[in-house]
Amino acid sequence: MRTAHRVEKVRAAEAELMARLPDGALMARAAAGLAAACADLLGRVYGARVVLLVGSGDNGGDTLWAGARLARRGAAVHAVLLAPDRAHAAGLAAFQAAGGRVADDPFAVLSGADLVLDGITGIGGTGGLRPAAVPVARAARGSGAVVVAVDLPSGVEADSGEVRGEALRADATVTFGTDKPGLLIDPAREHAGTVRLVDIGLGPHLPSVPDVESLQHPDVAVLLPEPSGESDKYRRGVVGVAAGSARYPGAAVLTVAGALRGGAGAVRYVGPEGAAVVARFPEALVHAGPPVKAGRVQAWVVGPGLGDDEDTVGQVLASDVPVLVDADGLRLLDPDAVRARTAPTLLTPHAGEAAALLGRDRAEVEAGRLDAVRELSARYGATVLLKGSTTLIAAPDPRLPVRADPMGTPWLATAGSGDVLSGLAGSLLAAGLPPLDAASCAAYLHGLAARRAAAVSTPITSYEVADALGAAWRDIRTPD
Numbered sequence: 001m002r003t004a005h006r007v008e009k010v011r012a013a014e015a016e017l018m019a020r021l022p023d024g025a026l027m028a029r030a031a032a033g034l035a036a037a038c039a040d041l042l043g044r045v046y047g048a049r050v051v052l053l054v055g056s057g058d059n060g061g062d063t064l065w066a067g068a069r070l071a072r073r074g075a076a077v078h079a080v081l082l083a084p085d086r087a088h089a090a091g092l093a094a095f096q097a098a099g100g101r102v103a104d105d106p107f108a109v110l111s112g113a114d115l116v117l118d119g120i121t122g123i124g125g126t127g128g129l130r131p132a133a134v135p136v137a138r139a140a141r142g143s144g145a146v147v148v149a150v151d152l153p154s155g156v157e158a159d160s161g162e163v164r165g166e167a168l169r170a171d172a173t174v175t176f177g178t179d180k181p182g183l184l185i186d187p188a189r190e191h192a193g194t195v196r197l198v199d200i201g202l203g204p205h206l207p208s209v210p211d212v213e214s215l216q217h218p219d220v221a222v223l224l225p226e227p228s229g230e231s232d233k234y235r236r237g238v239v240g241v242a243a244g245s246a247r248y249p250g251a252a253v254l255t256v257a258g259a260l261r262g263g264a265g266a267v268r269y270v271g272p273e274g275a276a277v278v279a280r281f282p283e284a285l286v287h288a289g290p291p292v293k294a295g296r297v298q299a300w301v302v303g304p305g306l307g308d309d310e311d312t313v314g315q316v317l318a319s320d321v322p323v324l325v326d327a328d329g330l331r332l333l334d335p336d337a338v339r340a341r342t343a344p345t346l347l348t349p350h351a352g353e354a355a356a357l358l359g360r361d362r363a364e365v366e367a368g369r370l371d372a373v374r375e376l377s378a379r380y381g382a383t384v385l386l387k388g389s390t391t392l393i394a395a396p397d398p399r400l401p402v403r404a405d406p407m408g409t410p411w412l413a414t415a416g417s418g419d420v421l422s423g424l425a426g427s428l429l430a431a432g433l434p435p436l437d438a439a440s441c442a443a444y445l446h447g448l449a450a451r452r453a454a455a456v457s458t459p460i461t462s463y464e465v466a467d468a469l470g471a472a473w474r475d476i477r478t479p480d
């Protein structure tokens with residue numbers, strides 16, 4: 001599991017730890033880890049040309065101390081001081097004592113650099129790069145050097161992953177003590193490159209429940225349901241799928257395709273497209289509807305390709321089993337009916353649908369995903385999976401961490417891929433997973449399946465994603 005904490009919690013933990021350590025010890029740990037990571041990236045430190053971009057705070061301090069270490073190992077290190085009067089005094093003295101030099105012309109040193117360290121701002125930065133830093137950050141990016149962000153790419157918002165102005169784009173980020181939410185959430189995440197975490201001893205001082213977390217293979221392996229010797233189809237769960245219409249018959253087929261690979265014991269399709277579903281999947285149970293007459297299910301998926309069938313959405317929401325609402329279902333749902341439910345509800349909007357549910361602009365939702373997913377979840381009393389470049393999942397209990405899916409790929413932006421995800425997540429709900437786990441495991445498997453499909457051929461189709469789910473599931477169960 002990757003775990004991220006908000007800045008106020010990082011600062012509180014730092015304060016606790018610093019009170020027990022000699023002055024400067026924490027910064028020395030950070031700088032040692034940073035210099036070691038740079039040495040790994042460089043391969044050979046002696047003779048390497050390194051440029052430090054140094055801001056006015058402790059982030060610049062870490063960078064100067066790491067620069068001193070690299071200079072002592074024979075690198076030619078230049079520091080570009082963006083706020084010369086406010087550069088970290090002890091760090092600058094150590095850097096110069098080690099043979100590091102302050103650059104007169106930032107652009108001249110950047111043009112020949114092998115490695116650039118971005119120490120403009122860390123967790124204290126907000127509001128994007130200041131105008132004076134913008135041309136320097138651009139020159140760093142354009143120089144051909146490997147760009148390493150110190151703690152965070154300068155210019156991104158640590159707590160939300162927003163990028164409010166221009167931000168530096170790094171190839172790698174070396175972060176200290178814990179991940180920050182912005183390192184897991186786009187658009188900041190895509191500025192960070194590969195993230196390496198340096199342990200500075202903060203762990204015992206951080207709250208045990210993080211603000212944001214990302215599942216990794218072993219976490220998903222533990223959560224996925226596994227049939228036992230006692231299993232029969234009802235014990236493994238029956239998932240009801242109310243999807244598709246004469247206008248969108250494919251949605252029925254794709255939702256069932258996802259549901260069949262989600263671990264439920266059986267899939268019961270309810271709606272007008274039973275013939276199309278059975279033609280593709282003879283193992284599916286089909287019923288013309290309405291949902292109340294279709295027989296027992298342990299969870300429902302309602303909405304993909306449903307058209308304007310409001311009654312179906314109302315009937316499904318009135319049931320006492322977990323319900324996933326997607327696509328047309330999100331447009332047709334009665335918010336009071338969702339809030340009145342006693343069984344769990346999982347809503348799976350993309351940014352446009354989330355914006356409609358919140359009464360905001362789509363661009364606002366895309367820029368501030370974390371805020372949007374939390375707000376939606378609180379307003380509807382439901383678990384919400386917000387799809388997008390980073391898929392986020394929030395439970396209605398605000399004490400639980402938001403999950404950021406690490407597996408998505410731009411190839412998933414293809415028609416019908418959301419239908420497959422809905423079927424898959426609904427199937428995991430029917431198999432008994434709590435909504436937060438069902439949604440985050442589904443997003444993870446779906447992303448992994450898309451990556452597998454894309455490794456065979458691109459562009460991928462949604463049906464190929466559904467087809468690769470079995471192999472993705474196997475990858476997680478049997479890591480090599």
Ligand SMILES: NC(=O)C1=CN([C@@H]2O[C@H](COP(=O)(O)OP(=O)(O)OC[C@H]3O[C@@H](n4cnc5c(N)ncnc54)[C@H](O)[C@@H]3O)[C@@H](O)[C@H]2O)[C@@H](O)CC1
Nearest residue numbers: 026027030056057058059121122123124125126128130151
């Ligand atoms: N406190 C500690 O002992 C430790 C701190 N660490 C480092 O310290 C950093 C936090 O240091 P600070 O709190 O000094 O904050 P930063 O160094 O992140 O930046 C704060 C400074 O930048 C200015 N600033 C804010 N937004 C800006 C922007 N958009 N453009 C330019 N300047 C901007 C502020 O006026 C302030 O002077 C961490 O990210 C980490 O790198 C690590 O060394 C671990 C230990």
Ligand SMILES: [K+]
Nearest residue numbers: 118121150152
């Ligand atoms: K930085």
